[in-house]
Amino acid sequence: MKLNTIFRSEARYKALFLSLLLCAIGSGLHKGILDNYVAEMAHMNELDRGIMEFFREVPGLLLVLILALFYRSSAEKMYKMSMVLMAAGMVLQSVIDPVKLWVIVAIFIYSTGEHIQIGMRNTLTLEYSEPGHGGVALGYQSSMMQIGNLIGYAAVIAAFAWVASSRLFQPVFMVAAVFMVIAMMVSFQLKGHSKTKKTNRFYFRRKFAKYYMLEMFYGARKQVFFTFGPYVLILFYGADAAVISLLFAISAVACFFLSPWVGKLIDRIGYKTVMIADTLLLVIVCFFYGFAHHIFSMDIAFIVCCVNYVLDSVISLASMASNVYVQDISENTEEMRATISTGISVNHLITIFIALLGGWVWNALGIETLFIISAVLGLCNSAYAATIKVNTSIK
Numbered sequence: 001m002k003l004n005t006i007f008r009s010e011a012r013y014k015a016l017f018l019s020l021l022l023c024a025i026g027s028g029l030h031k032g033i034l035d036n037y038v039a040e041m042a043h044m045n046e047l048d049r050g051i052m053e054f055f056r057e058v059p060g061l062l063l064v065l066i067l068a069l070f071y072r073s074s075a076e077k078m079y080k081m082s083m084v085l086m087a088a089g090m091v092l093q094s095v096i097d098p099v100k101l102w103v104i105v106a107i108f109i110y111s112t113g114e115h116i117q118i119g120m121r122n123t124l125t126l127e128y129s130e131p132g133h134g135g136v137a138l139g140y141q142s143s144m145m146q147i148g149n150l151i152g153y154a155a156v157i158a159a160f161a162w163v164a165s166s167r168l169f170q171p172v173f174m175v176a177a178v179f180m181v182i183a184m185m186v187s188f189q190l191k192g193h194s195k196t197k198k199t200n201r202f203y204f205r206r207k208f209a210k211y212y213m214l215e216m217f218y219g220a221r222k223q224v225f226f227t228f229g230p231y232v233l234i235l236f237y238g239a240d241a242a243v244i245s246l247l248f249a250i251s252a253v254a255c256f257f258l259s260p261w262v263g264k265l266i267d268r269i270g271y272k273t274v275m276i277a278d279t280l281l282l283v284i285v286c287f288f289y290g291f292a293h294h295i296f297s298m299d300i301a302f303i304v305c306c307v308n309y310v311l312d313s314v315i316s317l318a319s320m321a322s323n324v325y326v327q328d329i330s331e332n333t334e335e336m337r338a339t340i341s342t343g344i345s346v347n348h349l350i351t352i353f354i355a356l357l358g359g360w361v362w363n364a365l366g367i368e369t370l371f372i373i374s375a376v377l378g379l380c381n382s383a384y385a386a387t388i389k390v391n392t393s394i395k
Contacts, residue, residue, distance in 0.1 A: 028152020139263020
């Protein structure tokens with residue numbers, strides 16, 4: 001399917017995708033080394049990692065308040081602001097010493113921009129798409145992000161194959177900052193093509209109650225893997241930055257090829273079916289991630305956990321379904337934009353607590369309990385998704 005049949009001809013989707021590609025390369029470089037950096041250079045243990053993640057997720061919780069301050073701005077203007085913040089955070093990360101406080105400050109600034117961007121890029125992608133092609137449009141957007149991440153991960157793998165990690169962390173952050181600044185500059189080309197009009201300062205509507213609840217369940221379960229998935233491999237199995245980046249790269253390749261397919265699947269069989277199925281598969285992934293070392297030798301268990309991390313990345317693609325659900329029951333694009341952004345904040349109501357409690361659970365009760373909790377949350381997500389009434393007439 002050609003892009004010009006998916007997106008409106010007058011929409012600046014090419015500039016959006018180029019900006020996202022460059023941003024994703026910088027993010028790939030950043031993510032590829034961050035977990036090892038905070039473990040090896042900032043000397044953060046699992047509890048420290050949970051605290052850092054708490055501050056990384058706070059902007060998501062505050063997103064509805066941030067957007068309320070800029071409620072007169074279009075989605076395109078908000079997207080540009082998100083890129084400025086992400087670039088600023090990455091530049092700061094590239095020049096500071098590995099002191100816990102400064103690392104958290106840099107991540108907080110970067111994360112504020114990132115959380116604003118998540119809502120705006122999904123909103124703009126849906127706005128730029130032709131009617132009935134929202135799922136596949138989001139799939140192509142996800143593929144663009146994945147290929148950018150892959151480039152970043154591949155660069156980390158190549159660099160760490162030749163140079164000791166302690167000498168590479170700061171230069172990699174600097175290169176990531178360059179890509180973020182260029183992505184920011186490209187984003188300035190987005191002018192006057194969004195259909196979004198002015199929105200209310202705060203936006204909560206009863207008809208989106210199921211969406212908000214699903215976002216809470218999804219936020220809780222994905223936070224366990226996002227925060228502690230790589231850290232289990234680093235602290236429990238001893239994986240270095242090259243191995244972690246290779247794992248991220250494999251995940252990016254898988255998601256790159258599968259994102260459009262998942263998007264088409266959402267359009268074809270419906271968002272409800274996809275939302276139910278993805279979290280049922282998560283239970284299997286969580287079981288092996290938490291208990292592989294009891295079943296296999298440590299070497300085999302490590303491989304099993306790596307495979308399951310990739311599977312979780314693929315399963316997470318189904319989160320696009322909730323955005324298509326919002327598009328389906330929204331009255332207009334303004335309502336869709338406001339609801340997706342509010343959903344991100346609702347998502348983080350529980351995410352920030354999972355970040356804090358996850359480190360404690362791991363430390364006190366073990367990784368088995370941590371991933372049992374994630375599996376239970378996934379089952380709750382599936383059960384609640386089953387209550388959705390497709391093609392509802394409520395507006």
